[in-house]
Amino acid sequence: MKNKNSVIRLSRYKNALRRLKTMGFARIFSDNLADAIGVTPSQVRKDFSIFGISGNKRGGYQIDELIEHLNNILGKNTIKHAIIVGAGNIGAALAKYDGFEKDGIKIDAVFEADPLKVSSQAVIPVLHADQMIEFIQTNDIRIGIIAVPESSAQQVLDLMVLSGVKGVLNFAPIRLRAPKECVVNNVNLVLELENVIYFSNLLEKEAQEAEINI
Amino acid sequence: MKNKNSVIRLSRYKNALRRLKTMGFARIFSDNLADAIGVTPSQVRKDFSIFGISGNKRGGYQIDELIEHLNNILGKNTIKHAIIVGAGNIGAALAKYDGFEKDGIKIDAVFEADPLKVSSQAVIPVLHADQMIEFIQTNDIRIGIIAVPESSAQQVLDLMVLSGVKGVLNFAPIRLRAPKECVVNNVNLVLELENVIYFSNLLEKEAQEAEINI
DNA sequence: ATGTTTTTGTGAAAAAAATAACAAAACCCC
DNA sequence: GGGGTTTTGTTATTTTTTTCACAAAAACAT
Structure with a gap:
């Protein structure tokens, strides 16, 4: 299935936006959002582009509009x-x-x-x-x-x-x-935790090897 | 990070193998495993190849050996x-x-x-x-x-x-x-559930449209 | 007004992941 | 032991995802 990851990110954006809104923001730029969920600004704009979400050049995105738009895409107004x-x-x-x-x-x-x-x-x-x-x-x-x-x-x-x-x-x-x-x-x-264990072990191993090579 | 998905699948293979073992299997082929976790046989072999796991041509993989190997890779014997x-x-x-x-x-x-x-x-x-x-x-x-x-x-x-x-x-x-x-x-x-909701809505929408086009 | 800056939107490029394809090995049967 | 069959392991191909890059629009400054 195409764009599977984009959909997941849309949910994350929505989440972050709610937070940003309570922090007092009314507008947001792709790099703020990118920072909030840990992706690149390009990714944010690309995701929006795929789902037909558009903002204003130089003005970024109106948070309320954006949330509304995301809710529509994600089906906030359908089965729940x-x-x-x-x-x-x-x-x-x-x-x-x-x-x-x-x-x-x-x-x-x-x-x-x-x-x-x-x-x-x-x-x-x-x-x-x-x-x-x-x-x-x-x-x-x-x-x-x-x-x-x-x-x-x-x-x-x-x-x-x-x-x-x-x-x-x-x-x-x-x-x-x-x-x-x-x-x-x-x-x-369990799998999620094992994954953490695997990658943290990997990191530690790498750190040790780096030490040896000094 | 490269091969992130492969690692996740290794955990899934391990899981499936345990189940298959209790079902009485001693050997397994890439297509059994693929079927068990829902990927292609190529994917299984590719994953194993990446991590240096090898089986026997025509003989498939010895389950016990395979589990042992996966445990080693996934750090079963380290921090827990x-x-x-x-x-x-x-x-x-x-x-x-x-x-x-x-x-x-x-x-x-x-x-x-x-x-x-x-x-x-x-x-x-x-x-x-x-x-x-x-x-x-x-x-x-x-x-x-x-x-x-x-x-x-x-x-x-x-x-x-x-x-x-x-x-x-x-x-x-x-x-x-x-x-x-x-x-x-x-x-x-919440995100995982929203994702389910999104894709199930999408499916229903597609089904309805398909009905119209008959 | 005109130039400067900022930020979007997208098409092109790169990177990563998944799939396909097939040679080589191992086994089986006669 | 030769021919046919099965299954791996890996290289090539395709697809998907991410990043880059830059023109165009909007805002601002002077």
């Missing part, structure tokens, strides 16, 4: 309801996490197979897994978050797809197979 | 201790998450500014933030996980770096500035 499946460590934390709401994403319910964890009166209700399909269908849910163990992740995904879910964020450390009409995005926490 | 800063939703969930231990990563302690959340006798002790620097130094910690709010993330990172941390996994939705001797990897949960 999601469910979480799995009320373990990760699932429960995500349900309580306030970052989603800030961005207009509403977690409507959590589903869990263990009856002891069910509590339908909670702020975000934890319902039994058996109710998931019906819930998705009656509430027209399109986005699902999978936070169940590796062993049941594929099964959960299959049920979600069957019920009409079109996009999934998967925390189980396994590749899931989905039909092409459903997007799956993976977050693998 | 880490701390978490922030005992909020995310921090607490990560501390309890058993995925790290399975991969030989040990979370030694959690640090938290709120005295009410401190509990030094827990399985993974939750200590007061003031003790962080000393802990890092006396235990020679190199890896830190930041799970504090956006507003204090940079401050935490600075302290970590000062104390000797060389690699950081950051969950705060903000770009952190670190000196070049410290690697920072970001996980932005």
